[in-house]
Amino acid sequence: MEFTWTPEQLDLRSSTRRLLETRAPLARTRELAEAGQRRDEAAWSAMTQQAGLLALGVPEEHGGAGGSRVEQSLVFEEAGRVLLGGPLLPTVLAIEALLAAGDDAALEEHLPGLVEGERTATLAVLGSTGRWRPSSPTTVAARSGDGAVLSGTEELVLDGADADLLLVLARAEGGPTLYAVPRDAEGVTVERLDVLDLTRPMARLHLAAVPARPLGLTGGGAGVVERVHRAAAVLVAAEQVGAMDTLVARTAEYARTRRAFGRPIGAFQAVKHRLADMAVQLEMSRSAAAWAAFQDPGSADEAFGAAVAASYCGEAFLQAAKDTIQLHGGVGFTWEHDAHLFLRRARAAATLTGPPSEHRAALVPLVLPDLVAPGHTEVPS
Amino acid sequence: MIELSPTATEDEVAAATERWLHENLPPSWLKAVLDDDRTVVAAHLADADGMRRWFATLGDAGLATPTWPREYGGLDLSAEQAAAVADVLMRYRANRPMDDFIGLTLTGPTVLAHGTPEQKERYLRPIARGEERWCQLFSEPGAGSDLAALSTRAVRQEDGTWRVDGQKVWNSFAHIADRGLLMARTSPEKPKHHGISYFLVDMRTPGLEVRPLKQMTGDAEFNEVFLTDVVLPADALLGEVDGGWAVAITTLMQERNGLSGRPAVGPGVADDLARRAAAAGTWADPVLRDRLLAMLVEERVLQMTTVRASVASGRAMAGAEGSIRKLVSSGLEETAGSLAAEVEPVTALGWPQGAPLPAAAYEFLAMKQTSIAGGTSEIQRTIIAERLLGLPKDPDPEKDLPFSQRSRA
Numbered sequence: 001m002e003f004t005w006t007p008e009q010l011d012l013r014s015s016t017r018r019l020l021e022t023r024a025p026l027a028r029t030r031e032l033a034e035a036g037q038r039r040d041e042a043a044w045s046a047m048t049q050q051a052g053l054l055a056l057g058v059p060e061e062h063g064g065a066g067g068s069r070v071e072q073s074l075v076f077e078e079a080g081r082v083l084l085g086g087p088l089l090p091t092v093l094a095i096e097a098l099l100a101a102g103d104d105a106a107l108e109e110h111l112p113g114l115v116e117g118e119r120t121a122t123l124a125v126l127g128s129t130g131r132w133r134p135s136s137p138t139t140v141a142a143r144s145g146d147g148a149v150l151s152g153t154e155e156l157v158l159d160g161a162d163a164d165l166l167l168v169l170a171r172a173e174g175g176p177t178l179y180a181v182p183r184d185a186e187g188v189t190v191e192r193l194d195v196l197d198l199t200r201p202m203a204r205l206h207l208a209a210v211p212a213r214p215l216g217l218t219g220g221g222a223g224v225v226e227r228v229h230r231a232a233a234v235l236v237a238a239e240q241v242g243a244m245d246t247l248v249a250r251t252a253e254y255a256r257t258r259r260a261f262g263r264p265i266g267a268f269q270a271v272k273h274r275l276a277d278m279a280v281q282l283e284m285s286r287s288a289a290a291w292a293a294f295q296d297p298g299s300a301d302e303a304f305g306a307a308v309a310a311s312y313c314g315e316a317f318l319q320a321a322k323d324t325i326q327l328h329g330g331v332g333f334t335w336e337h338d339a340h341l342f343l344r345r346a347r348a349a350a351t352l353t354g355p356p357s358e359h360r361a362a363l364v365p366l367v368l369p370d371l372v373a374p375g376h377t378e379v380p381s
Numbered sequence: 382m383i384e385l386s387p388t389a390t391e392d393e394v395a396a397a398t399e400r401w402l403h404e405n406l407p408p409s410w411l412k413a414v415l416d417d418d419r420t421v422v423a424a425h426l427a428d429a430d431g432m433r434r435w436f437a438t439l440g441d442a443g444l445a446t447p448t449w450p451r452e453y454g455g456l457d458l459s460a461e462q463a464a465a466v467a468d469v470l471m472r473y474r475a476n477r478p479m480d481d482f483i484g485l486t487l488t489g490p491t492v493l494a495h496g497t498p499e500q501k502e503r504y505l506r507p508i509a510r511g512e513e514r515w516c517q518l519f520s521e522p523g524a525g526s527d528l529a530a531l532s533t534r535a536v537r538q539e540d541g542t543w544r545v546d547g548q549k550v551w552n553s554f555a556h557i558a559d560r561g562l563l564m565a566r567t568s569p570e571k572p573k574h575h576g577i578s579y580f581l582v583d584m585r586t587p588g589l590e591v592r593p594l595k596q597m598t599g600d601a602e603f604n605e606v607f608l609t610d611v612v613l614p615a616d617a618l619l620g621e622v623d624g625g626w627a628v629a630i631t632t633l634m635q636e637r638n639g640l641s642g643r644p645a646v647g648p649g650v651a652d653d654l655a656r657r658a659a660a661a662g663t664w665a666d667p668v669l670r671d672r673l674l675a676m677l678v679e680e681r682v683l684q685m686t687t688v689r690a691s692v693a694s695g696r697a698m699a700g701a702e703g704s705i706r707k708l709v710s711s712g713l714e715e716t717a718g719s720l721a722a723e724v725e726p727v728t729a730l731g732w733p734q735g736a737p738l739p740a741a742a743y744e745f746l747a748m749k750q751t752s753i754a755g756g757t758s759e760i761q762r763t764i765i766a767e768r769l770l771g772l773p774k775d776p777d778p779e780k781d782l783p784f785s786q787r788s789r790a
């Protein structure tokens with residue numbers, strides 16, 4: 001039932017919070033971002049090998065810890081609180097893709113190393129448009145002997161320069177198909193990018209006749225990627241809630257202590273009311289993100305919850321980041337202040353999971369099926 | 382009185398209520414509801430005598446006031462169980478109308494909390510049975526958001542009765558109410574919150590005059606009430622002399638916890654507006670469509686928040702959840718009213734002479750109502766900032782001054 005967390009789940013939340021506060025606090029996120037590093041090695045192994053965070057959501061028969069999207073979303077909320085970036089999100093989504101593709105050989109080959117945190121993976125599914133268009137990928141798969149070779153350009157690949165395994169969606173004869181490509185395969189050229197969101201390194205990938213292995217059924221890639229897209233929407237919404245929680249807490253603290261005209265600035269209604277609006281949108285986002293996490297993956301309810309959460313939380317987080325800067329005044333605009341890290345994350349997250357207006361359009365067939373008209377709600381290809 | 386175990390699940394409560402309705406609702410009404418024959422249902426709802434009999438039956442069963450104690454006409458149910466009852470009654474159109482909201486939702490709990498045994502005996506059962514309708518006499522021309530600044534005077538006479546003089550405003554249903562909840566100043570020499578008393582008033586008392594106020598929608602459901610040399614009996618006082626503010630807090634808290642249906646996520650106002658847009662041809666406008674969908678999203682997220690508050694009540698939003706929901710829901714009402722006029726632009730701007738106001742025009746004109754009524758959005762934001770975020774309280778330089786020395790509104 002929605003909003004009923006088990007004691008074990010609440011324990012997971014608090015142990016994850018403690019872990020991240022000690023091993024990966026926001027100050028460490030900033031150091032990594034400024035040094036252009038993807039992760040803190042000690043923190044990564046604490047999260048994966050010791051805490052087993054990547055095993056959540058992975059069935060036990062595949063070496064996972066079982067559990068559901070609820071557990072994963074609790075972890076992502078905590079990760080969002082400290083703006084943890086790096087390989088966590090892309091690896092979790094790649095695991096999701098491997099599970100959804102259901103290719104036993106690939107699961108056996110890749111899953112243990114990923115779940116253990118020994119290897120990392122990412123998805124190259126946005127093609128050259130940077131949008132989720134699983135039915136019309138831009139990378140092309142050509143037949144070559146028994147296998148396939150991939151050619152194309154993939155934009156905004158999270159952790160793409162360092163992840164060990166690339167899952168690439170490509171146009172094949174039988175329809176969009178997902179392929180596994182080792183990052184160091186011949187024909188893969190990695191172009192490291194300077195990025196808006198400093199906590200999440202990204203790369204542009206150039207694939208020139210790269211030998212690749214299909215995952216699951218040929219032509220089944222669009223379904224797999226749609227499923228991963230929903231997971232991304234749900235987990236990123238949780239992350240946005242965590243990040244917003246930090247913003248509201250820090251800005252309220254600043255408003256209670258910073259003084260002007262003989263009183264704390266939080267005594268002025270112009271400040272108070274803006275903060276109240278931030279708090280309202282945080283509470284609303286919390287409801288939307290949690291609701292989505294409680295739905296069964298792959299269900300229509302999940303599709304609905306994911307679209308609602310992505311539409312609401314993405315815009316709320318961006319607004320909260322802007323308001324945080326406004327309420328901090330000049331100091332909020334400095335490089336030294338953390339506010340810009342949040343602003344950057346807010347913008348990038350809302351793009352990476354797809355624009356809010358697209359998520360809203362996706363609601364029409366789900367809640368107003370009688371109003372679906374050709375050309376009105378279909379996502380342009 | 383209907384038999385229900387206090388530990389019954391919500392589904393069991395709903396089933397028992399439904400069984401009871403099948404046994405007690407007039408057969409033609411029951412049949413019309415089951416056949417979805419709206420004309421016959423409407424005829425029943427318009428039959429004043431029939432409705433009076435129905436409300437008495439409903440009240441005697443305890444179903445009009447399920448959260449009240451059994452001895453005063455309730456069933457001792459929890460808020461969640463009561464919401465299950467409300468859901469079923471609504472489905473059969475067998476619920477009490479909005480006109481009775483104040484008696485059922487405000488007067489009842491306030492009298493239960495602060496009334497003498499005699500007052501409970503006297504006032505509660507007629508509310509449960511739908512025999513007496515109530516209104517609220519709180520706001521004044523000089524005391525709106527700052528309610529404790531009210532200046533209507535109540536002076537104790539030698540015989541123990543009270544003489545009341547003053548003016549009240551924004552009093553919904555005062556023109557059709559039998560009784561009123563009145564706040565008046567009894568000790569002007571004390572600071573403003575400490576000199577107010579709370580009274581239960583017979584609206585037919587000589588000297589009490591109700592004048593309808595026409596709103597911008599053209600409706601006149603709320604009123605001004607003038608009190609001139611109104612004499613109230615000693616036992617009209619509810620709670621302590623000068624203790625009225627504490628009693629009022631009980632009433633004001635109830636305003637946000639009214640009997641609504643079971644918290645759930647499902648089709649709402651935005652869905653209706655989208656369908657109206659499709660019928661009017663405006664759904665083809667992609668910008669309007671996105672705005673309607675953004676409203677739909679916000680409305681669903683508010684429903685989710687209401688569900689969360691019902692599951693994790695009292696923990697999650699630390700005393701500000703009522704304000705959060707009120708603020709968001711008034712914003713949604715404003716959005717809906719704005720959108721309605723764009724969804725149906727032709728009907729919103731002109732209609733046949735003498736015809737009732739079309740929905741789009743009415744919703745547009747009424748859109749600001751809830752951002753003001755029951756605590757303005759500004760007051761809600763202040764509550765949220767102070768209670769949830771711990772920001773400094775808004776200063777009130779006259780809070781500790783004797784009321785009689787304050788500056789005038």
